[in-house]
Amino acid sequence: MYRQNIPKVKLNIIRKRFIQGTLQIANTAIDLKVSRSTVTKYSERYKIIKKHFPEKLHDMNFYMPNEPKSHRPSPVYNELIHLLPLLVAIAGGRSLKAMPVWHIYKKICPQGYTYSPFKIIFQKWVPENVTEHPVPWIKPLGEEDVKLLNEWRTSPGHREWQLVIFIEQALKGASLELIRHKADTDAATVRRWMAKYDLDGLTGLVIAPRKQNPVIKKRVQSRKARIVKLLHESPKQYQVNRASWSIQAITQVYHKLYEDDRCNYMSINRTIHLLGFGFKKSRDMLISPDPDYRIKVQNIQDILQQLKSTEKFFSIDEFGPTSVRLKGGRTLQHHSAKPKEVPLEQKSKGYIICTAALELSTNQITHFYSWKKNTTEMIKLLNILSIQYKDQERLYISWDAASWHNSTALTDHLRDCNSLDYRKQHQTPELQLVPLPSCTQYLNVIESVFSGLAKAVIHNSDYQSMDECRQAIDLHFKARNQHFKDNPKRAGQKIWGKEIVAPQFSETHHTRKPFGTREIGSLK
Known part of the structure; x- marks a missing residue:
């Protein structure tokens, strides 16, 4: 490795002047405040680089490596070099260590080197002159031992893995320190394994299975049977005010019932685990009680599959009410930043209810703001859709089973709108209701869009x-509608990548956010 004797900045100045051909020894020495011999020394080195490595001349970090200095050929050194082959042959052994060889050397040459300089010379001489041939610590494996060793290789046990490493390294003749380190154990254990292997082979390293005490075995079996009996019964049968068992409750009841087996909490816990029992959390399932569930779902699917170009299918619902105040949520922050703090008690600036309809074939949203959720707002929405889509032949209206979606006033309004006289007079399309099954808001496709809006x-x-909040919602739906006008696509792909599921009709979808805030979906 090259060592610099003057600062790197001065070396670069000398090198640049050498490359440019303007290097003058005396002037450069005065400018850099160094001796002329120093400038001359580096100038000679740059000449060597230019001759042998011209492409490296402009590399300011490249220098010719210094040749290692040879040891001064003193009489003591020459004598040691002459004796080293004999010393190594006398020492022998599995590995060449400096200390045992030095002890032999001191017996032959009492006036020779002390241990420190001897070790430096010895460690430099060995790699250049000696080729080590490690001697195995153990005898080769037999056929049966090879089969057993292969079984240990695939065994999940830690001890089997240790023994495999031990056998492999011992057969290579590795040092005891290396075997101990690789096998993750201590030197005494390695020596004990070697002794057992010499006596009985690989089978001598196998630990015989422990024989269980018959009394203890019978007690454990009895304990398992008792615990299973308790698990199949209710805690309330034993005056425990719990709906389900806990480990602590089972332990308390077990101690009261069976005084002859005084086991602790951990014993009960381990026994329950061995029996295959564990705690599992229940799942909330969205199940519709509607007896016509399958018929209504099939009807919607048939309409969507056969939808004509002169027909439109709308998924309708209300977003909110959501209060206008400081809101929390997930944000992108540095890991060292503190979470956003949202006061629990806030003064609301008002609330928003957004009544909207999603047209599935064009992915367009029609919306307005309401003060209440009632039949009047539904009639208002139907009138808006009839005017907006008056060039269509039929509009399918799909919504959930809320009371204001099935009121008598709404039914009368639909009957009037679908009369021939009204349609000819106002030139409006036919309105046909396709209701969702009861308690199946998760099938309402627009709920997924509302989730994206909320996020x-x-x-x-x-x-x-409230006006500022409404402007933000208007801009969101305007940009969304424009996107699908420029990129026509039926509702069925993720919208803006923000809806929790793809906004398409599917029985397997749960479009409402399962653990979100109340304003994500409708409040009914």
Whole structure:
């Protein structure tokens, strides 16, 4: 490795002047405040680089390596070099260590080197002059031992893995320190394994299975039977005010019932685990009690599959009410930043209810804002859709089973709108209801769009007024509608990548956010 005797900045100045051909020894020495011999020394080195490595001349970090200095050929050194082959032959052994060889050397040459300089010379001489031939610590494996060793290789046990490493390294003649380190054990254990292997081979390293005490075995079996009996019964049968068992409750009841077996909490816990029992959390399932569930779902699917170009299918629902105040939510922050703090008690600036309809074939949203959720708002939405899509032949209306979606006033309005006289007079399409089964808001496709809306403009918001909140919602739906006008696509792909599921009709979808805030979906 090259060592610099003067600062790197001065070396670069000398090198640049050498490359440019303007290097003058005396002037450069005065400018850099170094001796002329120093400038001359580096100038000679640059000449060597230019001759042998011209492409490296402009590399300021490249220098010719210094040749290692040879040891001064003193009489003591020459004598040691002459004796080293004999010393190594006398020492022998599995590995060449400096200490035992030095002890032999001191017996032959009492006036020779002390241990420290001897070790430096010895460690330099050995790699250049000696080829080590390690001697195995153990005898070769037999056929049966090879089969057993292969079984240990695939065994999950830690001890089997240790023995495999021990056998492999011992057969290579590795040092005891290396075997101990690789096998993750201590030197005494390695020596004990070697002794057992010399006596009985690989089978001598196998630990015989422990024989279980018959009394203890019978007690454990009895304990298992008793615990299974308790698990199949209710805690309330034993005056425990719990709906389900806990380990602590089982332990308390077990101690009261069976005083002859005083086992502790951990014993009960381990026994339950060995029996195959464990705690599992229940899952919330969305199940519709509608007896016509399958018929209604099949009807919707048939309409969607056979939808004509003169027909439109709308998924309708209401978003909110959601209060206008400081909102929390997930944000992208540095790991050292503190979480956003949202006051639990806030003064609301108002609330928003957004009534909207998603047209599935064009992915367009029609919306307006309401003060209540009632039949009047539904009639208003149907009138807006009839005017907006008056060039269509039929509009299918799909919504959930909320009371204001099935009121008598709404039914009368639909009958009037679908009359021939009304349609000819106002030139409006036919309105046909395709209701969802009861308690199946998760089938309402627009709920997925509302989830994307909540993530985009409601979560982490702090609007100062209802008008500001409404403007944000308007911009969101406007940009969304424009996107699908420019890129026509039926509702069925993720919208903006923000809806929790793809906004398409599917029985397997759960489009409502399962653990979100109340304003994500409708409040009914």
